[in-house]
Amino acid sequence: MNAVVLDRFGGPEELSLRTIPRPEVGEDDVLIRVEYSGIGSWDATEREGDYAGAFGVPSTFPYVLGWDAAGTVAAVGRGVDRFAVGDRVYAAITPVPRGGSYAEYAVVEAEHVAHLPGRMPAAQAGALAWDALTALSGVDLLDLQPGATLMVFGASGGIGHLAVQIAKHRGLRVLAVASGDDGVALTRRLGADASVDGRREDVVAAASAFAPEGLDAALVTVGGATTEQALSAVKDSGRIAWPYGVYPALSTAPRASVSNYNGDRSSAATDRLNAIIEAGGLQVHVHRMFPLDEARDAHLALREHYVGKLALRIA
Structure with a gap:
C-alpha cells in the first residue's frame, strides 16, 4: 500500500511517500481502506519524536502517523461481528504499534470503529473522531x-x-x-x-x-x-x-x-456522538484538504493560523 512514512523523527522534510506492507488484521480488528485522514497539532509533536516510548511500546520504523480515519471496511477479524466488508466507517486510531492513517489502509480494534452516519460526509468524518x-x-x-x-x-x-x-x-x-x-x-x-x-x-x-x-x-x-x-x-x-x-x-x-x-473512544461514546450527528448537531470544519503526496506541506500548514481542522485525502 502507499503510505507517508517516517524513517526517523524530525521535521516535515522527514515525511516521504512510498510503498510498505499492508497491516495484518488480528482477531478483533477492522481493516479500513482509508479515504480521508485528519491532521492534528499532535501529529507534529509525534513526528518530532516527543511521543517515543510514551505508549509503553518502542518506536519502530517505517513509522506511519495519523490518528483519525474515514473510509470503507476492507476486512474484519474472526471475532468481529459489528462490521462487515463494505461498511462505511470512521475511527479513532493510535499509530503505535501498528501504524496510523496516513496510508491507504489502517488497522484498528473494532471497539474504536464506528459506522459513518448518513448525515456526515466522509471528508469531514476523516477529521472527526479524536x-x-x-x-x-x-x-x-x-x-x-x-x-x-x-x-x-x-x-x-x-x-x-x-x-x-x-x-x-x-x-x-x-x-x-x-x-x-x-x-x-x-x-x-x-x-x-x-x-x-x-x-x-x-x-x-x-x-x-x-x-x-x-x-x-x-x-x-x-x-x-x-x-x-x-x-x-x-x-x-x-x-x-x-x-x-x-x-x-x-x-x-x-x-x-x-x-x-482523556477522550473516551469506546463504542458507547461513538454511539452518543453518532446520535448528535444524526440529529444534525455536528459538522467538522475542514479548513484545507491536502492530497497524500503533499503531507509535508500539510505539516508546514500546522505552523500557520487556521480554524477547524486540516486533513489528507488518501483515495
Whole structure:
C-alpha cells in the first residue's frame, strides 16, 4: 500500500511517500481502506519524536502517523461481528504499534470503529473522531443542565469548534473564545451565543458581560496566560474541563475545580456522538484538504493560523 512514512523523527522534510506492507488484521480488528485522514497539532509533536516510548511500546520504523480515519471496511477479524466488508466507517486510531492513517489502509480494534452516519460526509468524518470524542467527553464530564453557561477556550480549533456544537446540542449557553476574525465568524456560524477574539479582546470583560454572576464552567483546549486570566471568570462553585495534552499547564490554580481527562473512544461514546450527528448537531470544519503526496506541506500548514481542522485525502 502507499503510505507517508517516517524513517526517523524530525521535521516535515522527514515525511516521504512510498510503498510498505499492508497491516495484518488480528482477531478483533477492522481493516479500513482509508479515504480521508485528519491532521492534528499532535501529529507534529509525534513526528518530532516527543511521543517515543510514551505508549509503553518502542518506536519502530517505517513509522506511519495519523490518528483519525474515514473510509470503507476492507476486512474484519474472526471475532468481529459489528462490521462487515463494505461498511462505511470512521475511527479513532493510535499509530503505535501498528501504524496510523496516513496510508491507504489502517488497522484498528473494532471497539474504536464506528459506522459513518448518513448525515456526515466522509471528508469531514476523516477529521472527526479524536477531537469530537475529546469534546464530547469534556462536555459529559462537566454535566451541565440546559441553560448553564459554558466558556469554550480555543473554540475555533479542532476540539473547540466541535465542543461549541455539542454544548449547543445540550442546550447550554456558550461563550466562544476564538482566534482571529475567521475564528469568531466560525463559532458564530456554529451557534455560539457570544464570541470573542482571545488574541485581541478582553476575555474577562466579555465573560463578565455574558455571565455577570460568573460562568458555570469552562472547557479549555489551549493553555497560557490569557487562558488563566479568563478562568477567573468561572464562579468558585464552577468546573473546568482540561484535556490531558493541553499545554502549557496551569501555573496557578483557579478558584474553580479543574478536572483533567482523556477522550473516551469506546463504542458507547461513538454511539452518543453518532446520535448528535444524526440529529444534525455536528459538522467538522475542514479548513484545507491536502492530497497524500503533499503531507509535508500539510505539516508546514500546522505552523500557520487556521480554524477547524486540516486533513489528507488518501483515495
